[in-house]
Amino acid sequence: MRNPVSVVSPMLIRLTDERATGVLIRDHGALYLIDGQVVHAEAAAAPGLDVLLTSGGRLRPEHWEEAIAEAGTRCQVARQLVINGHLTVGELELCHLATLFDAAFFTLATRSGATRFRYGVTHWLGPIRPVPPGTVERESMRRVRLLNSVWPYAEVDTAPVRRRTRLAGRVISPHRRALLDLADGIRTPSTIARELGRPAFNTLVEVRRLAADGFIDASAGVPPPPGQQPSAAGAQPSKEPSDPAVKESPPAPDSALLRRIREALEAPR
Amino acid sequence: MANTEAALKEATTSIEGVLGAALVDYTSGMALGTIGGGKDLDLAVAAAGNTDVVRAKVRTMEQLGLQDGIEDILITLGTQYHLIRLLRGRGTDGLFLYLALDKSRANLAMARHQLKKIESQLEI
Structure with missing residues (x-):
């Protein structure tokens, strides 16, 4: 590439x-x-x-x-x-x-x-x-390179950010908390950056870190199978799951995409 | 304060034994200003790398449940001191000052004291 x-x-x-x-x-x-x-x-x-x-x-x-x-x-x-x-x-x-x-x-x-x-x-x-x-x-x-080393799935950069609901007991810094509070499944990283008054790239890095840490729902991207966390800097993401069992199963409906479409249609103008 | 460059310049002139200094944005790892350095000390690389140092410490403190902030981080090498001072102020959404000192010439206590003074002048 x-x-x-x-x-x-x-x-x-x-x-x-x-x-x-x-x-x-x-x-x-x-x-x-x-x-x-x-x-x-x-x-x-x-x-x-x-x-x-x-x-x-x-x-x-x-x-x-x-x-x-x-x-x-x-x-x-x-x-x-x-x-x-x-x-x-x-x-x-x-x-x-x-x-x-x-x-x-x-x-x-x-x-x-x-x-x-x-x-x-x-x-x-x-x-x-x-x-x-x-x-x-x-x-x-x-x-x-930095973005790819944090979480090599660029889909989260433009998709609406949705925080996971079960975060109880996890320690979250005020800086991340401010971002998570706006991660309502409607706002994109760019909207969040504007609302927080932070640079958009800094917000992207934080969103990717939150995705890697499991704080936000990254199903819009391609999460790696368990045990295959992205680690190599600048690694190119592979869209094909490498686990044969996963490969053989029928493709799951893209529920995240459907949800985003529904939310976009229902969003107040 | 005058400007970034002047503040960094003051850091290098008022503190004995400074090899290089950088003002770094801690989320992106970018050096917003640098002074000194050279082929033996690439400050852009140092800025990005030391961001990871700060992040690791912040994370550990979160895991330990410590409700406190980092003032500075000192790394002692054989021949150098590396000093990281986190800046807190109105708009400082995660900046730190990074200072590399020659161990044989630097006075660590004085350096930390001066760095605190420069931070107050930066008032970002």
Whole structure:
């Protein structure tokens, strides 16, 4: 299987070399470049900087709006937040780097159609701390490997997350508890990330860890037969059960899929 | 605080014997900022690997039912100290500072004291 990240690799190298400014657009997100360096990234699945800053109570939504009104047209919103005294440079940098690498992961590491680059486009946020494209690419590949080493079934990334009902007696940290509380069988990891104000990738890692630990119902994925827990880093998941007894039994109806369809139909609009 | 780089720079200048330092996101294992390091100490690799160290300890504490938090973790090698300090603050949803020190030059007590000070300056 070809790594999806490596597909855009030649284009990123060329854009770095020619110190390009503009936006690289793929199916699941976009990378903004200035002088060949990545300054921002956006992806539908990843919460934006405003969500991360405001949902934790770090920044009031009206202060975010205010900075956009004052500096949006000049493409200096990030700087304006610091000038207005709502954020320190350090906070802004750390939070923005988290969103940049988060959105870049979904942009680069998701199987995608065409990749386009539009020269001259800049983002209204303005540069904060530029990152070399090679670093962004390496980090995205590392993230793919990390996810696969935790639980090599990507189905849980996009399926609604449902916690198992019998968790009594199991110790759960507050961090995981917050996620499990939202795992109602309707919300997907991406929705949960937005509600908690956490990066989407961090939520994916946590969801896969919860699946591996048996805290959530992972029947949407392909759980390994007992005694065959995934362990090897980057192992490719095998869809075929290796136990002959399992192989011979008639295929079970995909109850998880049926349930998801029913829930989707019944979900309030 | 000034910026991430300045805070890390202060860590390396105010603490004797620092070989490298990194500010790491503990869920993703990504280094959000690094200083020092080099071919003998790849800080990106150290960041990802030490995430597992922190996770293992957190997990053990959960299993033991300890209702407490980790302040720091010290790993003593033959020639180095590796110090991990977990950051807690308003928005710090799992960050830690990782510090590699030269054992022959470092003063461990001073290093821990300085690290605490830098943490308060980071106020993330």
